[in-house]
Amino acid sequence: MTPNAPDSYAATSCRTPGTVGDSAPRPDGPLKVRGAFAYSSDLEAEDMLWGTTLRSPHPRARILSVDTAAALALPGVHAVLTHRDVPGRNLHGSMVVDQPVLAVDTVRYEGEPVAVVAAEDPETARRAAELVRVAYEVLPPVTDAEAALTPDSPAVHDGGNLLRHVPLRRGRAARGEPLTADVVVRGVYEVGMQDQAFLGPESGLAVPDPDGGVSLHVATQWLHVDHDQVVAALGLPREKVRLHLAGVGGAFGAREDLSMHAHACLLALRTGRPVKMCYTREESFVGHVHRHPAKMAYEHGATRDGRLVYVKASIVLDGGAYSSSSPAVAGTVATCSLGPYEVPDAEVDVRVVYTNNPPCGAMRGFGAVQSCFGYESQMDRLARELGMDPVELRIRNAVAEGSAVANGQVLDHPAPVAELLRRVRDRPMPPAAPPEGAHLARTASRGESVVRGVGYAVGFKNVGFVEGFDDYSTARVRLESTGGQARAVVTSAAAEVGQGVVTVQAQIARTELGVEQVTVEFGDSSFGSAGPSSSSRQTYVTGGAVKAAAEAVRARVLERADRLLGRPGTATGLSGGAVTGPGGRVLCKLADVLGDEAVEETVEWHHRPTFPLDPHTGQGDSVFQFAFAAHRAVVDVDTELGLVRTVEIATAQDVGKAVNPQALLGQIHGGTVQGLGLALMEEIRTEGGLMQNPSFTDYLIPTVHDVPPMHVDVLELADPHAPYGVRGVGEPPNISSPAAVAAAVRDATGLDLPRIPLRLEDVAGLTRTPGSGVR
Amino acid sequence: MSLPATMDFLLPDRLDDALDALAARPGTLPVAGGTDVMVRLSRGRERPPAAVDLTRIPCLARWEREAGVVRLGAAVPYTRLADELAGPLPGLAAAARTVGSRQIRNRGTVGGALGTAWAAGDVHPMLLALGAEVELVSARGARRVPVREFYTGPGRTVRAPDELIRAVRVPEAEGPQSYAKAGRRGALVVATCSFAAALWPSRGTVGTGIGGAADTPLPALEAERFVAGELAGRRLWQSLEPLPDGVLTRFGELAAAAVSPADDVRGSAAYRRHAVAVLARRALGWVWDDYRADARAKEETCA
Known part of the structure; x- marks a missing residue:
């Protein structure tokens, strides 16, 4: 590729437009540019309530008592919940389960959720939250990471302040020999706390379902890891909790952890009404994690x-x-x-x-x-x-x-x-x-x-x-004929966070199946996991899953074409909406091969193992x-x-x-x-x-x-x-x-x-x- | 700390009705563009019993020029100030152009900035340098306060709870003016500190104002006295020679001596003291150099 010349990209041409290597336009682009795209903060439901969160004003304190009576008495308030109202596991965490859904007897950072409120409107909810009386015994906070490692530092959690130590020893260091060299330079460097600064605040809508379950529409990077944690908090059977991807206004890692997910579900289940939560900008800054200093x-x-x-x-x-x-x-x-x-x-x-x-x-x-x-x-x-x-x-x-x-x-790929x-x-x-x-x-x-x-x-x-984690992805590809035209439908739970994974999936389906018309559907939490939109991995892993599913579909279609043509081994490819043979010769229309019988394959695709x-x-x-x-x-x-x-x-x-x-x-x-x-x-x-x-x-x-x-x-x-x-x-x-x-x-x-x-x-x-x- | 359940929002279209509202309920919050006060309200930091919207009162959104003074209605947004008054008020227009973003400038007003009296606000240093006067009005009557006597503390002014800022009276420029602002970002940034300089050849003075470097915006009085003396003593108004480096540097030092800055997320106190000296030195150099260039150009035109 000619470096740095966007024009040169257009020179990459394929028989079917919009395949791998093309700058296929993204379907959400025009909507986002026009301001018409529905983000999670735009969700609404008839009869919905608004949820808000009461947060700790202290970075470290004991909670002596919580009194919700005055808040509950305020007209328009439908629920005020504390940790006592969490029916399941009152802890979450995507790796280590150590974070309360609602604080119990200790708060460990400014902004930690203590109670949640549902009310007729956001202002009433906020006023009710102010009426919740929390008695704190304020403790001196642990704020210096190096000092936190000293023996006399207060412990933020039982078990001490060291969360993980990763030692690395190579060569002489591994053999316990001293490290020496002719020239030595030393330095101490620091990096401050960066925020992801996405523009779409934490938000979503929880809707109670007639079966006693709940559906949560939320902006996230990984429905399935959220689902695990919400299910645990609600104490409901997995199938009664359904997570759907709402429009994501940026992520950059800040949507890997739960924010309002469990809270909105708890409020919706308690009130029997849809509950919307949408953090304010100031709240968002304490409502998600940051880059480690x-x-x-x-x-x-x-x-x-x-x-x-x-x-x-x-x-x-x-x-x-x-x-x-x-x-x-x-x-x-x-x-x-x-x-x-x-x-x-x-x-x-x-x-x-x-x-x-x-x-x-x-x-x-x-x-x-x-x-x-x-x-x-x-x-x-x-x-x-x-x-x-x-x-x-x-x-x-x-x-x-x-x-x-x-x-x-050892690097076994270009570097x-x-x-x-x-x-x-x-x-x-x-x-x-x-x-x-x-x-x-x-x-x-x-x-x-x-x-x-x-x-x-x-x-x-x-x-x-x-480190041995298997972050596989699941994709379903369906090839069907509608109105005499072949089209593909790709389904995965890959979170579109603005990076363009929807477009990439469509491009892969076009490449493998030779059809122009591709629809990409978001799978909810009942569909197989796609893994997270994190770690630069979706094009590789979900891309791999879509490619594998499309290849499986193609193999079945070619088999069917062979049968229809009565000549095994004739059909070798799909291109431009046709079944092709050796040399790219068109054998028949793909839509004719498909007829009324769609071909569908679902693949769970794993990258090579890590250790x-x-x-x-x-x-x-x-x-x-x-x-x-x-x-x-x-x-x-x-x-x-x-x-x-x-x-x-x-x-x-x-x-x-x-x-x-x-x-x-x-x-x-x-x-x-x-x-x-x-x-x-x-x-x-x-x-x-x-x-x-x-x-x-x-x-x-x-x-x-x-x-x-x-x-x-x-x-x-x-x-x-x-x-x-x-x-x-x-x-x-x-x-x-x-x-x-x-x-x-x-x-x-x-x-x-x-x-x-x-x-x-x-x-x-x-x-x-x-x-x-x-x- | 129970906050009032509701807040009345009044929409008068006559000034008298707004004044009656302020008189009837002390603590009623006047709102023009809302770029400061709405942020405070929506963060729950403030919940006044009532707010009075000023955008429907025509006389507040007008400006007029009379006898070398621009009378700028309190609710004229920055965009209009920058677009319509860059001729008579080049320094204030330049300062207004550095406020926030275009959207903020479309709503924000000089009257609002005076009401909030935020020490880092961009228009205050120039209002000080220009010797502006604030027109306050209430049901009790009207008065004018020189802006140099207007700010009394962080976010505090001489405005009484029942008074409204009706207009600000700003003398028209008679020489170059400059607003120098240091911030961590190229645009859309609150000043870490700032300095305004305005040349008044008829009086032989340089007006100054400093932002973001004390509890309130403030003039650099010693620096003003010093430079007026140097300009006269060295007969620079006549010779149009450059200001000596030593004078520029001393002017900066005197400006820095006037401030009492704090450490905060926008910069350290030490930085602010240092930067005020640099900005003051540069701003004075610019207005003097511009004045010399203008004077030379005028001479050539005449010759």
Whole structure:
């Protein structure tokens, strides 16, 4: 593929339009652009009530009593529920079941749900929630992740504050030998708490069913893992709880855990009426998990000619009050801790810790973002120490197919790390002077003190779930004739969260079945699981399931065609609505073969197995695919005021196969910008466990003025193990862009800048950074 | 803490009716664009007994020019201020253009900003630099308060509970004006801190205002006195020479000495003190350089 030329994508043509490799238009696109798409917050039902949540104002407290009488007495209030009203298991959690559906005798973070209310309108519900009297005994919160690991720290949960420790030992470290090298550089790096900042707040509608069950329409990333937890909380038989996907207004990991799911169902079952819940923006910030803040002490040893010898790292992640997906995030941090580099010896310890800070969990990049900022900052520091070009140093140590990464896994698919770096390096630089009128912020500078900087980073991450978890997908494909035309219907429970998985499924069905008309239907929780829309995995895994189901359908249709034609082995393919034989010769119309008898197959498709990490060495083939991307960032910095304008970002990424080039570009642009946001502005600030900026007034995400022109260079080196050779694409753009932007600001300012997001005072050189080494 | 069950929302189309409502029930909240107060209401931070909508009162949404002063109705939205008054009020129009997003500017008003009196609000520094006056009116009568006496504390002003901000009277520009704003994002951002400078050649002064660096917006009085003295003492109004770097730097230092900033999510106190000095130095340099360029251009035209 010609790099970075959207026009070149259109040149990929197939006999049936809209197949794999085409930029097939997404069916939800026009609706979303026109503002007509129904998101979960737009759901309504006749006679519906509104639910609201009473939340803890304290990050750590004992609940002495809860009195709901005054709330219940308010006219228009239909139910006020506490933990006593949870008929099933009053705990949820997608991995570790440790989070109360409604708090019992302890609250562990600001915003923890204590009671829920259903009332005739949202205002009445909110007033009723204010009338619930909760007596708290406020306790000093545990807010420092490192201090939480000391023996005298209060325990957030029984069993202590260490949520998971992933040790990783390679080479000499595994043999207990000391790690030494000619050149050693050290640094301590920090990453702040990023929010997914989706625009569609947590929302949904629970409708009681005549059979005593309940149907929940909700925006989520994975119906089935939600279903398990809601069923457990309600104490109902599985089949009496039905989850349906509602319109999802963005996810990025923040919809992997339950929010209002069980609450709305409890209220609907109690009142016998449909109950809608929709978080306010401020509530949304405490209503979902965030990216883990990380503190990372790194030590890199190298030879004088720039070969990495060893890496030592001690990484502490703040998991917040509940586990969410913290255990898996810690594993990803460890597996990605050395970067896409050949490192013979390594001693890495990753610890994720309970605190009374906001719970952290899944966010795009899932730990690989934090470690990338650590190891890439170190690579720049090492390059300076060696007097080497930073890109050259990276290329010299880059992994390739056949190399082993941190978990000892040998890469058995393309891993073009050096090539990705060369591509971003060799791209022409943007013009030296900013174009007229493009000063940093026209209101602060007319060009005073503006210095240009350039930074590079490369990153990698596993695609899909790891460590032996089987995140299979289920797809049903039906081929039928209607009105003399063949059409396909694809069903899966893959959550469309804006990434375009609906379009991709249709493209695969068209490719395999040679029909233009494809309908994609959402399966609810009674359909087989598709696994989550997480971890860059849906095109690979659900794509694999749709491909396999379509292939099974095709085989049966070809058999039937052979029978009809009376000549076994004649029909070899489906294309352009016809059955074709050798050489693509049309044998008959597909619709005629189908007649009144549709062909349908359902496939549960599994990727190749993965294996656990050794609990002592962190070694194991825990990953079925790795994905790679590199970024070059060019910035202009007003060094006096600490203002940064990103001038240009160039990125290169191996995607295996561009299934939908336009959607792919959207992923790469969006992920890169989300990373730029982490580097420059996106941070939830807490003080004593209390969130300081739960609104878009002060939680800043990049606007159109902050997003630079981007050059996207796409490699398509097929992974032989993956359907169509695809490689997950959603997360890699998000992994190396923060490190590249931070490196560019360092280049412009000459400052150490060991922490992202960069604050104005950091970039203006007003922040002391003890212990991180002097540049 | 039980909040009132309901809140009356009044929609008068005459100013007198709005004033009667304010007089009848103290604590009634005037609402124009609602870009500040509706956020506070919907977050449940505030539940006044009543709110009075001002958008149907025609006289509040008008501006007029008389004798070198623009009388700007309190409910004129920022978009109109920026589009219609950039000639006589270039500094205020420039500040208005940095407020929020287009949607916010379509609704937000200078009157509303004065009512909220948020120290980081974008129009306050320029109102201070321009020596504006606030027109307050109540059923008891009307009065004018210089904006330099208007802000009394965080979110507090001299406005009495029964008074309405009717208009703000802003002297028309007689020289270059500049609004310099530092924030963490390229647009749609609350100022971490800001500085306004306006040149008044007829008086030989530079008006100033600082935002986001104290409990209230405030002028840099020492810096004003200092630069007026330097401009006169060095005969720069006559020579049109550049301001010496030392003067620019000292002006910035004096501006920074006027502030008492806090640490918050938008920036540290140390940053604000530093940035006010930088912004003040730059803003003064810009207005003086622009003045010199304008004067030169005028000379050439005459010659």
